[in-house]
Each structure stands twice: as C-alpha cells, then as structure tokens.
Amino acid sequence: MKNSALVFSCTCALAYFVKTSPTFRSFLGLPATSETSSNLAVWNGKWSSNTTRWQREEIHHTLLKHYDAVLKGRGKILVPLCGKTVDLHWITGKGHETVGVEGILKAIVEFGAENADRISFDSQTDTGEYKPFFETFIGSDKSTSSSLKILHGDFFLLGSSISSTFDGVWDRASLVAIEPKMRPKYASTMGLTMAPGAVMLLSTFWREAGDPKALKDGPPYSVSEEDVKGMYEGLDWVESVELVETIDYVRDKRFEEDVKRWLNAGMTEFKELVFVIKKK
Numbered sequence: 001m002k003n004s005a006l007v008f009s010c011t012c013a014l015a016y017f018v019k020t021s022p023t024f025r026s027f028l029g030l031p032a033t034s035e036t037s038s039n040l041a042v043w044n045g046k047w048s049s050n051t052t053r054w055q056r057e058e059i060h061h062t063l064l065k066h067y068d069a070v071l072k073g074r075g076k077i078l079v080p081l082c083g084k085t086v087d088l089h090w091i092t093g094k095g096h097e098t099v100g101v102e103g104i105l106k107a108i109v110e111f112g113a114e115n116a117d118r119i120s121f122d123s124q125t126d127t128g129e130y131k132p133f134f135e136t137f138i139g140s141d142k143s144t145s146s147s148l149k150i151l152h153g154d155f156f157l158l159g160s161s162i163s164s165t166f167d168g169v170w171d172r173a174s175l176v177a178i179e180p181k182m183r184p185k186y187a188s189t190m191g192l193t194m195a196p197g198a199v200m201l202l203s204t205f206w207r208e209a210g211d212p213k214a215l216k217d218g219p220p221y222s223v224s225e226e227d228v229k230g231m232y233e234g235l236d237w238v239e240s241v242e243l244v245e246t247i248d249y250v251r252d253k254r255f256e257e258d259v260k261r262w263l264n265a266g267m268t269e270f271k272e273l274v275f276v277i278k279k280k
C-alpha cells in the first residue's frame with residue numbers, strides 16, 4: 001500500500017471509531033450516525049461482513065456505452081447510493097463536479113483508501129449546503145482538479161437539503177437497492193434535486209422468470225420497465241422516460257459469471273434495463 005493510502009486509511013479508521021461513537025457525537029452536538037437509520041440497517045450488515053457482491057472492479061459497461069449520448073457536457077453529476085463504485089472517480093476524471101451519497105461510512109473510507117492515487121480526499125463535519133448530512137468527504141481529481149464530494153447519510157435527506165442542483169444522475173444498483181415501498185419518495189427526491197433539463201441514466205435489473213420467492217426478494221429488488229414507468233411517468237416534473245437498451249444476461253457471453261450466480265439463486269431469465277429519464 002502506498003504511503004498516502006496508508007495515512008488515509010489510518011486517519012479514516014480513527015475517524016470512523018470516533019465519529020460513530022454515540023457519546024462522542026452527542027458531545028459534539030451531531031445527530032446519530034446514519035448507520036442507525038432504519039433505511040440503512042441492512043446495508044450496515046452487508047458492509048460490516050464485506051458482503052458487497054455488487055461491487056465491480058471495472059467502470060460499469062452501461063456508463064461507458066451511454067455516457068457520451070446522455071451525460072457528457074453536463075456539469076454536476078449525482079451518483080445516489082454510490083457505495084465505493086469506481087464509476088465515481090471515472091466521472092470526476094471526465095471533468096464533472098461529482099457528488100455521491102452513501103449511508104455507510106465504511107464504504108466511503110474504503111473508497112478513499114482504494115483511490116488515493118487518483119483522488120485527494122478529506123472529511124469535514126461542517127456539511128455546508130448539505131446540512132442534514134453527517135459529514136461531507138471532499139476530494140478532487142489529481143489530474144483534472146474536478147471536485148468529488150461524498151455525502152455521508154441517508155439519501156432521503158437530500159430533497160430537504162438542496163434543490164434543482166444536478167445536471168445529470170447516474171443510477172446503478174441504487175433504485176434496485178431501496179425497498180419497493182420507498183420508490184415514490186425516491187422519485188420525488190430525484191425530482192427535487194435534478195435541475196430543469198437534467199437527465200438521469202438509470203440501469204435496473206429485471207428478474208423476469210424463476211422461483212417466485214427469489215423474484216420477489218431483495219435487495220437488490222427486481223425492477224421492470226412497468227415499475228420504472230409507473231414510478232416516473234406522470235410525475236409533473238418528468239418530460240420523458242425512455243427505455244434505451246435491454247441486455248439479456250442469459251444470452252450475453254459477457255455476463256457468464258453473473259449468470260451462474262443468478263441461476264444458482266433460482267432465477268431463469270434476467271435482464272438489465274437501461275433508461276434515460278428527462279426533467280422538464
């Protein structure tokens with residue numbers, strides 16, 4: 001491990017223990033950590049036990065394929081429920097002001113340590129314009145100097161914090177990660193935070209056929225074209241919802257490893273669906 005990564009990891013490990021201590025937080029007058037939010041309990045367990053199978057080492061194929069047509073040239077990009085995705089530094093490296101939102105501190109700390117060669121990263125508890133969040137991790141791309149912020153806290157706080165800020169959104173493994181009953185609130189949060197004329201590139205995973213329990217369980221939850229259209233079409237801020245690509249994993253050689261895992265889990269047909277959602 002390089003020195004900068006080691007120093008970052010040690011600082012963050014110390015910060016992690018201090019910042020998640022209820023006594024210390026109450027001493028500083030900070031709210032309880034997001035790890036105690038009911039929206040995040042299940043994710044705290046996954047990160048604590050390193051059960052993060054959604055994590056990819058490569059930039060996501062859908063982002064690479066649709067970036068030029070959908071997000072290129074747009075200023076500020078939101079990556080909701082960002083985990084420690086490498087897509088964050090790729091988007092920042094393209095010159096965008098990038099903002100990720102992640103509820104579990106361990107994910108952010110690991111992102112900082114694993115990307116220390118590309119992003120210089122620091123944390124601050126004065127969250128400025130993002131007031132309800134517990135802290136903001138502020139970084140910048142070492143080659144382009146573009147800024148990357150990761151907000152630590154529950155995504156559903158975002159709508160009460162800022163409005164009409166983001167010119168683009170990259171949603172992968174985010175909508176599918178939230179409980180289906182939270183979808184209306186998720187959509188309204190997106191509507192509040194997207195700027196007029198903004199676009200969202202959305203990738204969902206649709207488990208089309210298989211064992212009924214496996215189809216229903218989550219996270220990740222299965223999200224079909226009807227689900228996305230039911231969620232977004234008809235909202236007063238939405239101009240259009242377009243399905244731009246369907247990837248049939250079972251018949252696509254690129255996904256052989258994913259297919260084995262999903263077949264083992266009882267699914268027989270599953271597709272990635274890619275949407276472009278435009279705000280008026």
Ligand SMILES: C[S@@+](CC[C@H](N)C(=O)[O-])C[C@H]1O[C@@H](n2cnc3c(N)ncnc32)[C@H](O)[C@@H]1O
Nearest residue numbers: 039043081082083085102103154155172173177
């Ligand atoms: C399935 S992972 C996907 C991460 C990332 N989008 C990616 O593609 O690798 C979902 C992430 O969202 C975080 N998360 C879940 N619910 C959240 C919430 N309400 N607010 C903030 N983060 C949340 C989890 O901790 C987890 O890191």
